[in-house]
Amino acid sequence: MSTLLVHRPGLSTTVQDRGRFGLQRFGVPTSGALDPESYALANALAGNPPDAAALEIRLAGPALEVEAESAIVALVGGDTPLAIGGPAPRTVPPGRSVRVVTGDVIEVAGLRASSTAYLAVRGGIDVPAVLGSRSTFLRGPFGGLEGRALRSGDRVPLANASAPDAPERALPTGTLPKRPDTLHVVLGPQADLFTQEAIETFLAATYTVTHEADRMGIRLEGERLTHAGGFDIVSDGIAPGAIQVPGSGQPIVLLADRQTTGGYPKIATVISADIGGAGRLGPGDRVRFSALDVATAEQRARAHHRALKAALARIAQATVGMIDEAALYSENLIHAGPFE
Amino acid sequence: MRFLPSGDSALVVEFGDTIDAEVSARVTRLAGRIAACAIPGVRELLPTFRSLMVFYDPLLIGQGELMAAIAPLAADSVAAAAPGRLWTIPVCYAPEQAPDLTAVAEATGLGTDEVVRRHAGITYHVYMLGFLPGYPYLGDVDAALRLPRRTTPRTRLPAGSVAIAMAMTAIYPVESPGGWHLIGNTPVKLFDLAADPPALLAPGDRVRFRPIPQAEWQAIAAAVAAERFRLDPEPLP
Incomplete structure (x- = not known):
């Protein structure tokens, strides 16, 4: 079997795909890529369908030795380049695919301009689907590689034993997603449980991401937000990007591995177009919140989808004589998922 | 019953703010009715103590349209879903x-x-x-x-x-x-x-x-x- 041998695991490197849908009513979170745009772009560069399982890297990356005849890999995560060690050392600029061969060591150092990156390998990471997804859910623990982050000595299974000697692909200039300085939100579902002053503070202040930042969510530090009454509510559902405020008055942005239900008031929810941006934030980053109405958020969802689709189509068109990937990417990319 | 937006891809249909069997039953009944209707764009339903969270695809259905589709189903005159x-x-x-x-x-x-x-x-x-x-x-x-x-x-x-x-x-x-x-x-x-x-x-x-x-x-x-x-x-x- 073809694998990537883990020399160094990185801080928290997990297998992720688009996520696990339809099971939130059973307490199973969606999981999946924290930054769906970078994930989709990495897959496109590697020549993959948009839902192929890739490695999600947080803050500091892994070193992986290629134990396959050959492979095409691509890293997308801010401005982070890919270093290839081993017999033929070289550096691959951000947003490019590269063909590697047995013995090459794929190295990702500290991430730049984002806290989250995706390493896609042509054919995808070949772990079994659990409840319909290959995404790792650490608290499950299930999915991905035994439900956990990579460790030194692991062998990450690859679907393909070799890769065609295809031309390199590159992202169109200016399309590398970076960490945002503003996240757009829709106020609610429980904005009415905060004082008017707290809402104004929330939308005016700059918050700093603390070290408590992981796939469940990112805890922020900044001006305290005051609840109008108590801060214990009867639990209700938690949407991706929901910003809950516990008794400390410090907001928490909830991400892919969030609990499905919770009992703290949620002052606002990050719009779907900015969820990937929230996923790119990490410790020390500073962020502000700007409120939109639902109609504007919906316009942004459509514009965001069009822009991503266009970027993916340009990657696919840049390569001639391969499968009809333009058609593959014309489907609904970010929002698709099984319906119930 | 009231609608509370949770961003542009989830809508909360809230029936109360307490832990109450009747509130919970209304939540469960609404979940059953929405599932039976297969509203285009609705992706997933999450019933909780007091509300139903409806996840949807904003590229397929707007929140206004979704509320208009759900409102008649939330009326309790509609026949109840199958019991548990x-x-x-x-x-x-x-x-x-x-x-x-x-x-x-x-x-x-x-x-x-x-x-x-x-x-x-x-x-x-x-x-x-x-x-x-x-x-x-x-x-x-x-x-x-x-x-x-x-x-x-x-x-x-x-x-x-x-x-x-x-x-x-x-x-x-x-x-x-x-x-x-x-x-x-x-x-x-x-x-x-x-x-x-x-x-x-x-x-x-x-x-x-x-x-x-x-x-x-x-x-x-x-x-x-x-x-x-x-x-x-x-x-x-």
Whole structure:
């Protein structure tokens, strides 16, 4: 079997795909890529369908030795380049695919301009689907590689034993997603449980991401937000990007591995177009919140989808004589998922 | 009933702000009706104590259109969805399986036998699943057994732990941290990746506990491990 041998695991490197849908009513979170745009772009560069399982890297990356005849890999995560060690050392600029061969060591150092990156390998990471997804859910623990982050000595299974000697692909200039300085939100579902002053503070202040930042969510530090009454509510559902405020008055942005239900008031929810941006934030980053109405958020969802689709189509068109990937990417990319 | 947006891809349909069986029943009934209607763009439904969260694709349906589709379904004149199921779950309340039973007996002023009698004497309603995969919130607990959470949560408690806190009782599906009072343990699997659906219980189901001795707990645990145990629910009238 073809694998990537883990020399160094990185801080928290997990297998992720688009996520696990339809099971939130059973307490199973969606999981999946924290930054769906970078994930989709990495897959496109590697020549993959948009839902192929890739490695999600947080803050500091892994070193992986290629134990396959050959492979095409691509890293997308801010401005982070890919270093290839081993017999033929070289550096691959951000947003490019590269063909590697047995013995090459794929190295990702500290991430730049984002806290989250995706390493896609042509054919995808070949772990079994659990409840319909290959995404790792650490608290499950299930999915991905035994439900956990990579460790030194692991062998990450690859679907393909070799890769065609295809031309390199590159992202169109200016399309590398970076960490945002503003996240757009829709106020609610429980904005009415905060004082008017707290809402104004929330939308005016700059918050700093603390070290408590992981796939469940990112805890922020900044001006305290005051609840109008108590801060214990009867639990209700938690949407991706929901910003809950516990008794400390410090907001928490909830991400892919969030609990499905919770009992703290949620002052606002990050719009779907900015969820990937929230996923790119990490410790020390500073962020502000700007409120939109639902109609504007919906316009942004459509514009965001069009822009991503266009970027993916340009990657696919840049390569001639391969499968009809333009058609593959014309489907609904970010929002698709099984319906119930 | 009121609609509360949660961003541009989830909508909360809220029926109340308390833990109440009638509110919960309205949530479950609405979930059944929306599922039956197959509204284009609706992706997933998440029933909770007091509201239904409707996840949808904003590229396929706008929030205004979604509210217009749901509003008539939320009216309670529409026929109710199919009722849930009744589960009888074996629980061992012996001291080795119930680290907090004595403390609960002391705090409530009841004997341990009386705590067990009252805990096992109620048919509970499954309000929702949350916190962990397959973790059910069951209520309402006998008024005499209602205690706040432990002041110091445990960092690890065993799978199958049957616990109480305030008006709720729950079963921890996997080993986990937890702050509730542990008064028993069930060998039954509450969450099984090989099962479809993976959770034993669903919102709207009913649950009662059948006290079993330690020997029977061990026998069932062995059967579960050998995949020779199956718990079947009874239909609710």
